[in-house]
Each structure stands twice: as C-alpha cells, then as structure tokens.
Amino acid sequence: MKQDLEKIKDKIEKLRGEIEYHNRRYYIDAMPEISDYEYDLLMKDLIELEEKYPSLKTPDSPTQRVGGAPLDEFKTVIHKKQMLSLDNTYSPDELIEFDNRIKKITEKVTYVAELKIDGVAVALHYENFILKTGATRGDGIKGDDITQNIKTIRTVPLKIKTNEKKFSDIEVRGEVYLSKKQLDIINQERESKGEPLFANTRNAAAGSLRLLDPKEVSKRKLNVFVYSFEDAVKYGIKTQFEALKILEKLGFAVNPNVKLCEKIEEVIEFCNEWEKKRNDLPYSIDGMVIKVNEFEKQEILGVTSKSPRWAISYKFKAEQAKTKLNNILVQVGRQGTLTPVAELEPVKLAGTIVKRATLHNQEEIERKDIRIGDWVIIEKAGEIIPEVIRSLKEERTGNEKIFKMPDKCPVCGSDVTKDEGGVIIRCDNLQCRAQLEGRILHFAERDAMNIEGLGKALVHQLVEKRMVDDYGDIYFLDIFKLASLERMGQKSSENLLNQIKESKKRDLDNLIYALGIRNVGKHTAEILVDNFSSLYDLMKAKKEDLLKIKEIGDIVANSIIDFFKRKDTEKVIEKLKKAGVNFNKSKSKIIKNILGGKVFIFTGELKNYSRQEAANIVKSSGGRVVSAISKNIDFVVVGENPGSKYEKAKKLNLKIIDEQEFLNLIKKS
Ligand SMILES: [Zn+2]
Structure with a gap:
C-alpha cells in the first residue's frame, strides 16, 4: 500500500514537471510543443490524482493556478516598503542631466538599462519559499490583494526554485503584461460580444488583474517579468545586475534584454537601439528604465517623496x-x-x-x-x-x-441624440440593426427577462435572418421559425418557446430594466418600482414626479421621459402588451415593503448567513442590496475581515452596523 502511494507520488511529480516544462515553453520561450487541448489533458490527470490522494497535494502544484472561487472584492494590502514610481525623461539630454545630478552626489557609478514593459506593476511576497501574496501597486502604500489572480500567471513561480534557506522569505517586484498576440485574441472576442475594446496591452493587463473571478483571469494568459529584488543587500547581493541574475536562478522570468553600462553614453546608445527595435518584440514597451547598478550608491542617493533619485525612465517618442x-x-x-x-x-x-x-x-x-x-x-x-x-x-x-457628423443614424436613418455633454452622439432607435443584437441580449439577461436559451449565436441568427425588428418580436416567434435555424431542433425550440412564455410573468422591475432605457440600470429600475405600480404609471409620469424620488436626478429623469416619448418605444410597448407581458408590480412586493427601499451593502464574512442569503433577506423585506459604495447607501453591514468597502464607508460617513445590529433591524422591521 505504502509502495503504491510512493508510485503515485512519482507519477504526480512527473506530471507536475511536465506541466511546468510546457508552461515555460509557452510563456517564456514562446515555443509551445503541445496543443492547448493536450495541455488541458495533462492538467486534468493531475487534478484527478490530487483529488483522489489529497495528502499528496502541495501549495506549489500547478493545479493551484486554476482553483479559487470568485471574490466579492479585493482585500487591501499595505506594502512593506512603498512602491515608488519613476520620474520620466524624454530626450538624451535629460539622461545626461540625470547622470550629472548623480555625479554631484557620488562617484564611480555604473548603470543598468532595462526595457520598460508596458504593463501593471505588482509585488510578490514569498514565505517559506511559497508564494504568499500578490498585490497591485495601488497608491504605492496600499494595494489590492490579487493573490488568486497572480497564481493564474504561469510564469510566476508558486515555489522558489532553491533550497538556500536565506531565500525562503523574499519580496520581488515586476510587471504583469499581455502579449500583443493575446491582446488581439481578447479584443476579437470582446468585439463579437459587443464589449468595448482594450486600447492597448497595458489597459488589457490592468483590466484582467481587476477581474474578481480567477478562472476568467486564467483565460487571459497574462505573463510577468520580474525586475526588482527588495532589500537585496540583506541577502548579500551588491548590484542590480547581480540581483537580476539571482532572480532568474530562483525561477523568476527576467527579461533578457538588459545592459550593464559604464557610461551614460552607452545607456543612450542602448535606448536608441531599442527605440528602433521595439516593434520586433512580442510584447509592448514604452521606454527604458535606467538604474544605478550599485545598491550601496542607491542608498547614498536616496529617494524623494515620490521617486528614487537613482533611477529614471526614458520614454520613447510615439x-x-x-x-x-x-x-x-x-x-x-x-x-x-x-x-x-x-x-x-x-x-x-x-x-x-x-x-x-x-x-x-x-x-x-x-x-x-x-x-x-x-x-x-x-x-x-x-x-x-x-x-x-x-x-x-x-x-x-x-x-x-x-466634415460634419450626420444628424441621422447611417444604419437606420432615425434621428440621433446627443448626450448631456453634447460630445457623444447616439442612435437610440430600438429597431436600429446596428444595435439590435445587443438590445435583445440585454432584454434576455438574468436580471432582465431571464430567457436563458436566448444566447449570442441564436440572437445573431435571428437578427441576420431578419426574423425580429426589436425585442418585442421575440414573443411572436414560433416553432417553425425557430426550428429552421442552425443548431435548433424541435426539442430545443420547444424549450426556448417555453422560456419565452415564462418570461412574460417577470416582475415590473425586470421589465423596466429589460427595456434598455439609457441610464436606467437594475438598481434604478427597483427604485422606480418602489414608486410606480405599473408600467403605464411610469409612462404617464412627468419629469417633476420623477425628480421627487430620492436618487433620481435630472439625467435619469430626462432619459425616462425621452424614452417613452419615442415612436419606436410605442411600437415595442404595443407588441409587449399584445404578447401579454406583465406590466404590473407584483402583490408580494407591495406587502413586503418593510425596509421601505433602504439600501444595504455587505463587506466581510457573516457568521450566520452566506452573502446570498443575507441579500435575499434584505430583498424580501423590501430593501435593496448594492455592490458598489456610494453616498446613497443606508446601511453598511460589516462582517469578519472586511475589505476596502469598509474604509470607503468610513470616509463617506455612512451608517455602519455589525451582523447583530443587522439581525435586530430585520427582526424589528
Ligand atoms: Zn440607428
């Protein structure tokens, strides 16, 4: 038996070695040897074995990169040492000035010139050789704890590659980035979903690290270059150049394009060289970073309030x-x-x-x-x-x-509207074909009419084949039309028709949200339902009626009034009415209005309820739960280990209560 376990342990270790090898081939060497599918199979085998033999699980196993449930928010991390930003220079002359300033304070310095990767700075903290925390730079003093997301980056070692005791607890810093190719892939996907594109690799990397679901982060295929060894002197390291070599030995991905320069002229030459070659790289760089090589000299030069005197960045011209x-x-x-x-x-x-x-x-x-x-x-x-x-x-x-922007939409020919600032011009027509797919998908969303079967591919076909002119038409689809579409059989068509039929009974707030009125999100829809008992009431409302409602301002009121004035809206509402869609507030909502529209937010873990249970309690008593802090919140319920929302709530002077007070409130009401 024991021998068996040994054999399995060997097998697990072999699998781990193989997976890490392929990670390196893919992410560091950019020369993958196996397909994504084959890679997934290796991973699947490893997950299965570890699940069967939990005693053989280790914190540095590659399976640790994919685990983890979505977070509700990031916790705050206070950096042990401030994460400084660098001053910028834009010309060789400024680099010479930088050199002169240094020479006034200290002699005999050498420089290390490195590429400035266009990404997001992170701090990685290791304890007992194992990755303990990963954090964003934030304001330099406090950042977000993004450990789960950092773990998905396959070039971040989960365990440091050494047995040397002195390196067991270290902090390193680096830049998380996306390859240009990966940005293209992500943007193609976003385009097909109608989501806004990322303007550059840095925005995409930052946006990816902010995702709360590590499984989604994993799909983005982020990468990292590590360039700084904190307190390196403590470990007997004397220079930045040496630190980079050691970081590499410890298993970190270090950018190979580094140069040790005796003189500033050499630095300038290296900068010019890369300014010309930068497009050949598979990732984006926006300049170079120049550091004084000797740590002893860095110490002498010191820092200003925001940036070190011993380092500077050199920005390339656009x-x-x-x-x-x-x-x-x-x-x-x-x-x-x-x-x-x-x-x-x-x-x-x-x-x-x-x-x-x-x-x-x-x-x-x-x-x-x-x-x-x-x-x-x-x-x-x-x-x-x-x-x-x-x-x-x-x-x-x-x-x-x-040139003058047209006052009619080039796709549907209807009048366009300007936003409040007068800069953004929009077509609001519910029947505009350029936007129809997006509008129908929104209509079918879970928080809206919740028609699960009405997915992207299907909606695309419905619009393409002109089976619908607006979301009202989905109630008039029949089995013959649906079954004629790709990948739609008799059975799935029947299912979808049932779902569509079922959606006619949704509550009034779902419907109001589903209509897609500009500036009216789910939260505003709920507020409206607190004040109007049917869609007709809302349609009849005058601007002053709307402005009387707390939380409804000028912009939202105008959006609502404009929406119901339009001909295309009239057409859609008529279709919804004919289909028998519910226009009235449900009775349960009228009775259970104990918390009277009070707004709650939760942060931290509760002892007695899961987050979802607590939210349900609030909702069923007529209150609302939101996820973003704002001054419109009535109660901030704080559990164990609260996150950044707690700090923000204190700053905004919101009413903060603990779990017991929350329970009392529910009972009282
Ligand atoms: Zn249009």
Missing part, C-alpha cells in the same frame, strides 16, 4: 506617419454610439499597415481642423487604434471638404 485622409466614415457601435473614422491612404506605422484611424468625435475634428482630403499626421502610442494627430494645413489645395 511613432508617427504622414498620409492622406481620403474620407471620413461614421460607424455605429453596438451601444449606439456614432464614431467618425478616418479612411487613410495605407501607410506603414509601428510595424503594421494602417488604413484607418479614429477621430473620436465632432469636437475633436473641429479642434484639430481636420478636413476630408487633408494630409495628416497619424500616431500610435502603444495604442492599437491609431489616432489622427493633426492636419497639415500648409499642404491644402482648396479642394478639402469640411
């Missing part, structure tokens, strides 16, 4: 190109926003051929005085979408044309 602007097109996004896009004479910029560039909005076009037919300068500053910077007025022939 890459520009000159080309001709042939035309300006107007695109309608899935959220209805109209954006002017420049059609350019194709030109090479930052390693790619650019044919289009964003012009943002009418105001920008006017401010920069950009006309159709102009010669323009375009720029790409780490951004994936190039931008038109300026027009070359001296090259005008007189044939250039002034």
Whole structure:
C-alpha cells in the first residue's frame, strides 16, 4: 500500500514537471510543443490524482493556478516598503542631466538599462519559499490583494526554485503584461460580444488583474517579468545586475534584454537601439528604465517623496506617419454610439499597415481642423487604434471638404441624440440593426427577462435572418421559425418557446430594466418600482414626479421621459402588451415593503448567513442590496475581515452596523 502511494507520488511529480516544462515553453520561450487541448489533458490527470490522494497535494502544484472561487472584492494590502514610481525623461539630454545630478552626489557609478514593459506593476511576497501574496501597486502604500489572480500567471513561480534557506522569505517586484498576440485574441472576442475594446496591452493587463473571478483571469494568459529584488543587500547581493541574475536562478522570468553600462553614453546608445527595435518584440514597451547598478550608491542617493533619485525612465517618442485622409466614415457601435473614422491612404506605422484611424468625435475634428482630403499626421502610442494627430494645413489645395457628423443614424436613418455633454452622439432607435443584437441580449439577461436559451449565436441568427425588428418580436416567434435555424431542433425550440412564455410573468422591475432605457440600470429600475405600480404609471409620469424620488436626478429623469416619448418605444410597448407581458408590480412586493427601499451593502464574512442569503433577506423585506459604495447607501453591514468597502464607508460617513445590529433591524422591521 505504502509502495503504491510512493508510485503515485512519482507519477504526480512527473506530471507536475511536465506541466511546468510546457508552461515555460509557452510563456517564456514562446515555443509551445503541445496543443492547448493536450495541455488541458495533462492538467486534468493531475487534478484527478490530487483529488483522489489529497495528502499528496502541495501549495506549489500547478493545479493551484486554476482553483479559487470568485471574490466579492479585493482585500487591501499595505506594502512593506512603498512602491515608488519613476520620474520620466524624454530626450538624451535629460539622461545626461540625470547622470550629472548623480555625479554631484557620488562617484564611480555604473548603470543598468532595462526595457520598460508596458504593463501593471505588482509585488510578490514569498514565505517559506511559497508564494504568499500578490498585490497591485495601488497608491504605492496600499494595494489590492490579487493573490488568486497572480497564481493564474504561469510564469510566476508558486515555489522558489532553491533550497538556500536565506531565500525562503523574499519580496520581488515586476510587471504583469499581455502579449500583443493575446491582446488581439481578447479584443476579437470582446468585439463579437459587443464589449468595448482594450486600447492597448497595458489597459488589457490592468483590466484582467481587476477581474474578481480567477478562472476568467486564467483565460487571459497574462505573463510577468520580474525586475526588482527588495532589500537585496540583506541577502548579500551588491548590484542590480547581480540581483537580476539571482532572480532568474530562483525561477523568476527576467527579461533578457538588459545592459550593464559604464557610461551614460552607452545607456543612450542602448535606448536608441531599442527605440528602433521595439516593434520586433512580442510584447509592448514604452521606454527604458535606467538604474544605478550599485545598491550601496542607491542608498547614498536616496529617494524623494515620490521617486528614487537613482533611477529614471526614458520614454520613447510615439511613432508617427504622414498620409492622406481620403474620407471620413461614421460607424455605429453596438451601444449606439456614432464614431467618425478616418479612411487613410495605407501607410506603414509601428510595424503594421494602417488604413484607418479614429477621430473620436465632432469636437475633436473641429479642434484639430481636420478636413476630408487633408494630409495628416497619424500616431500610435502603444495604442492599437491609431489616432489622427493633426492636419497639415500648409499642404491644402482648396479642394478639402469640411466634415460634419450626420444628424441621422447611417444604419437606420432615425434621428440621433446627443448626450448631456453634447460630445457623444447616439442612435437610440430600438429597431436600429446596428444595435439590435445587443438590445435583445440585454432584454434576455438574468436580471432582465431571464430567457436563458436566448444566447449570442441564436440572437445573431435571428437578427441576420431578419426574423425580429426589436425585442418585442421575440414573443411572436414560433416553432417553425425557430426550428429552421442552425443548431435548433424541435426539442430545443420547444424549450426556448417555453422560456419565452415564462418570461412574460417577470416582475415590473425586470421589465423596466429589460427595456434598455439609457441610464436606467437594475438598481434604478427597483427604485422606480418602489414608486410606480405599473408600467403605464411610469409612462404617464412627468419629469417633476420623477425628480421627487430620492436618487433620481435630472439625467435619469430626462432619459425616462425621452424614452417613452419615442415612436419606436410605442411600437415595442404595443407588441409587449399584445404578447401579454406583465406590466404590473407584483402583490408580494407591495406587502413586503418593510425596509421601505433602504439600501444595504455587505463587506466581510457573516457568521450566520452566506452573502446570498443575507441579500435575499434584505430583498424580501423590501430593501435593496448594492455592490458598489456610494453616498446613497443606508446601511453598511460589516462582517469578519472586511475589505476596502469598509474604509470607503468610513470616509463617506455612512451608517455602519455589525451582523447583530443587522439581525435586530430585520427582526424589528
Ligand atoms: Zn440607428
């Protein structure tokens, strides 16, 4: 038996070794040897064995990278040593000044020049060789505890690769980043879902690290380069260059493009070299970082309140190109926003051929005085979408044309509206085909009408085949229409029709939210239902009626009034009515209004209830639960180990109660 366990242990270790090897091939060498599918199979085998023999589980097993339930919020971490930011320089002259400043204080320094990876700074803390915490930089003093997310990054060692006791407890710092290729993949997916695209790899990395579900983070395939060994002197390390070598030996991913320079001229040369070569890298860099190599000298130079005197960053110039602007097109996004896009004479910029560039909005076009037919300068500053910077007025022939944003939607022809600021122009038409898929998916959302079977692929087909003109039409689909669609059989069509039928009974707040009125989210829908008992009441409401309601301001009131005034709304409401969709507030909501619309937020763990149970109690008593802190909250319920919401609540002077007080409140009411 014991021998068996030994054999299994061997097998587990072999699997782990194999998985780590493939992680390195994929993430560090960028030369994968096996497919994602084969990789998943190895992982699956390991998970199964570890589940069967829990005694053989270890904290450094690759399976630890995929576990973990979604978080409700991040806890706050206080950095042991402040995470400083660097001062920027933009020219070789400024680098020479930096060198002069240093020479005034100390002699005989050498420099280490490193690539400045365009990502997100993180601190990794190891205890007893095991990764204990991963944190964001935050404001430099306090950051978010993102340990679960950090673990999903396969180049972050879960265990330090050494037995040397002195390295058992260390802190290192580095940059989490995304490869350019991975950004493309993520953006393609976001585009197909109608979500806004990430402008660059840094935004994408930051957005990914902020996700609360580690399983989602894992899919983003983040990567890391470690560049700093905190308190390295304590471990007998004398220079930054040496620290990088040791970090590599300890199993960290260290960027290989580093140079030890005797003189600042060498540094400048290295910077220029990389400014030219930067597009050849599979990841984005936006400059270089130059550090005094000797830790002893760093100590002498010290820090200012915000940044060290011994390091500086050198920012590359954004890459520009000159080309001709042939035309300006107007695109309608899935959220209805109209954006002017420049059609350019194709030109090479930052390693790619650019044919289009964003012009943002009418105001920008006017401010920069950009006309159709102009010669323009375009720029790409780490951004994936190039931008038109300026027009070359001296090259005008007189044939250039002034552009004006249309007042009708180019897709559906209906009148467009301007937002409060007058900058963003939108098409709000419920029947606009550019936005129809998004509107129907929203209508079917769980918090809206909750029609689970109405997924992305199906809605796409319904819109494509013109089976629906708006979300009202889904109530008039029949089995023949549905069964004619791809991947829809008799049975699944019947199921979907049942779900659609069932959705007619949803509560009034679900319906109001589902309508997709601008600025009316689920929370506002709930507030409205506290004040109106049917959809007709809401439709009849005047602006002053709406403004009387706490939490409803000018913007929301206008959105509601405008929405119900429109012809396309009238059409949809008529269809919903004909289909028999419930327009009335349910009786249970009228009776159980004990907490009278009071707003709650929870932070920390409760002893007696799960978060979901507590939320249900509040809801069933007529209260509401929100997840983001704001001054409109009536009660902040604080359990064990509260997160950042607690701090924010104190700052806002909100009413804070503990679990017992919460229970009393529920009983009393
Ligand atoms: Zn439209």
